[in-house]
Amino acid sequence: MLLLADCAPAPPKPTGRLRVVTTMGVLADWARLVDLMRREHIKVITTEPQMPSALPDMLVRETGAKVVVLNPLESKGGYVAVLGASTNALINALK
Numbered sequence: 001m002l003l004l005a006d007c008a009p010a011p012p013k014p015t016g017r018l019r020v021v022t023t024m025g026v027l028a029d030w031a032r033l034v035d036l037m038r039r040e041h042i043k044v045i046t047t048e049p050q051m052p053s054a055l056p057d058m059l060v061r062e063t064g065a066k067v068v069v070l071n072p073l074e075s076k077g078g079y080v081a082v083l084g085a086s087t088n089a090l091i092n093a094l095k
């Protein structure tokens with residue numbers, strides 16, 4: 001799974017199958033990012049509804065990955081409902 005982060009100053013080291021990539025400066029490393037996704041068989045990209053969709057959409061076209069939009073903000077039904085919806089979205093995308 002690929003997690004695109006917009007504000008981290010530097011991506012943390014990869015742990016297990018999760019890869020974290022910041023969107024700052026990512027277009028300069030576009031080929032490396034696409035190569036990483038193909039090499040590591042990354043099939044799911046997570047993003048948030050308030051983030052621009054251009055980068056995830058381009059990655060989908062290049063790699064065939066799925067995009068899962070996770071809402072980190074509390075909404076109708078409260079935090080537990082949002083967490084449950086995010087969990088279900090991830091489970092369905094990873095099937």
